[in-house]
Amino acid sequence: MARVVLRRRVAMKIRVNGKIKDVPDGLSVIQLMNHLKIDAQNVAVEHNGEILEDKALTQTILRPEDQLEIVRFVGGG
Amino acid sequence: MDKISIRLNERAMSVEAGTTLQKVRQDFKPDADVVILNGFPFAGDAELKDGDEVVLIRRGKRPGRDELQALMVARHGPGLFEKVKSARVGIAGCGGLGSTLAVILARTGIGSLLLVDYDVVEPSNLNRQQFFIDQIGELKVKALAENLRRINPFVEIETCELKLDRANIPDVFRKCHVIAECFDNPHTKREMAVAVMKYLPEIPLVTVSGIAGFWSANLIKTRRVFQNVYLVGDTETAAQPGRGLLAPRVTVAAGHQANIILRILLGEGSSQEEGGDENSREWQD
Numbered sequence: 001m002a003r004v005v006l007r008r009r010v011a012m013k014i015r016v017n018g019k020i021k022d023v024p025d026g027l028s029v030i031q032l033m034n035h036l037k038i039d040a041q042n043v044a045v046e047h048n049g050e051i052l053e054d055k056a057l058t059q060t061i062l063r064p065e066d067q068l069e070i071v072r073f074v075g076g077g
Numbered sequence: 078m079d080k081i082s083i084r085l086n087e088r089a090m091s092v093e094a095g096t097t098l099q100k101v102r103q104d105f106k107p108d109a110d111v112v113i114l115n116g117f118p119f120a121g122d123a124e125l126k127d128g129d130e131v132v133l134i135r136r137g138k139r140p141g142r143d144e145l146q147a148l149m150v151a152r153h154g155p156g157l158f159e160k161v162k163s164a165r166v167g168i169a170g171c172g173g174l175g176s177t178l179a180v181i182l183a184r185t186g187i188g189s190l191l192l193v194d195y196d197v198v199e200p201s202n203l204n205r206q207q208f209f210i211d212q213i214g215e216l217k218v219k220a221l222a223e224n225l226r227r228i229n230p231f232v233e234i235e236t237c238e239l240k241l242d243r244a245n246i247p248d249v250f251r252k253c254h255v256i257a258e259c260f261d262n263p264h265t266k267r268e269m270a271v272a273v274m275k276y277l278p279e280i281p282l283v284t285v286s287g288i289a290g291f292w293s294a295n296l297i298k299t300r301r302v303f304q305n306v307y308l309v310g311d312t313e314t315a316a317q318p319g320r321g322l323l324a325p326r327v328t329v330a331a332g333h334q335a336n337i338i339l340r341i342l343l344g345e346g347s348s349q350e351e352g353g354d355e356n357s358r359e360w361q362d
Contacts, residue, residue, distance in 0.1 A: 071306075071312075074287050076322050077322070
């Protein structure tokens with residue numbers, strides 16, 4: 001029963017680049033970036049310590065307490 | 078007989094009190110035609126004092142490996158010299174960042190450099206890249222290797238003419254102690270980070286983002302962003318039409334890369350780069 005209640009929550013806390021954020025439940029990583037207005041082009045994302053490849057950005061669904069590190073690359077060298 | 082201590086060509090030695098500069102030249106390097114005493118060229122003769130530093134040079138004659146190493150040990154300390162001598166650093170891209178970084182690392186005495194690029198020197202590159210006008214049209218890796226050998230011929234240099242992508246990155250850089258990402262293209266920068274984190278997680282990667290234009294150089298920082306990834310730059314300022322890449326900020330960033338690479342090789346840890354400051358990890362867009 002507890003699990004059902006959890007699923008109905010509309011918001012959860014996750015940590016993005018060290019800061020705690022309140023975000024809607026059930027978002028994929030790419031949806032989260034849209035939600036936080038982070039440009040998703042050329043980003044490297046670590047989810048709970050693991051690097052995410054392209055597919056995983058859309059397939060990984062975030063859970064409460066998850067930790068994300070997002071680094072975006074801009075051109076120039 | 079009283080003795081005094083002097084340094085001759087960076088090496089400590091003792092000579093009899095009353096010894097003159099020209100006597101030292103005669104005894105140790107009679108063919109020297111440039112005599113430097115305590116940092117200044119000196120034409121005449123003088124009695125040496127305790128603590129004097131003498132440098133004797135034969136114009137146009139290259140020092141051998143042992144002599145050059147002794148000079149570097151004297152400047153850098155034996156601990157640093159020995160540690161970096163056996164290090165191999167991979168440089169992915171030999172443009173503004175890569176060519177400048179390679180020059181700094183060669184001067185610091187890094188034992189072995191792997192240079193990877195597929196491009197040739199173009200006239201517009203001369204605004205920030207370490208090539209000469211007579212090298213226009215040459216392969217960058219070949220031209221850069223040539224220039225590095227003129228700085229320190231005892232650095233081992235391997236060149237690789239190749240367009241890097243996620244598939245070939247692991248094999249190319251497998252044997253490096255540290256990898257420096259020096260690309261221009263943001264997509265390739267990202268590919269490099271993903272490939273190294275996934276397939277070479279034991280090798281530190283020093284990557285760069287946000288170095289264009291002429292905003293404050295103080296905004297360019299080194300931060301540890303992932304377990305084995307360091308990021309240099311202001312994280313925002315992309316190269317775009319009207320905001321180009323200029324030598325000052327590109328050189329600052331290459332200096333940051335060189336310094337964190339040196340710190341990694343010396344086992345200095347990264348406490349000063351850990352996490353950076355909180356604000357720098359916030360997204361401004």
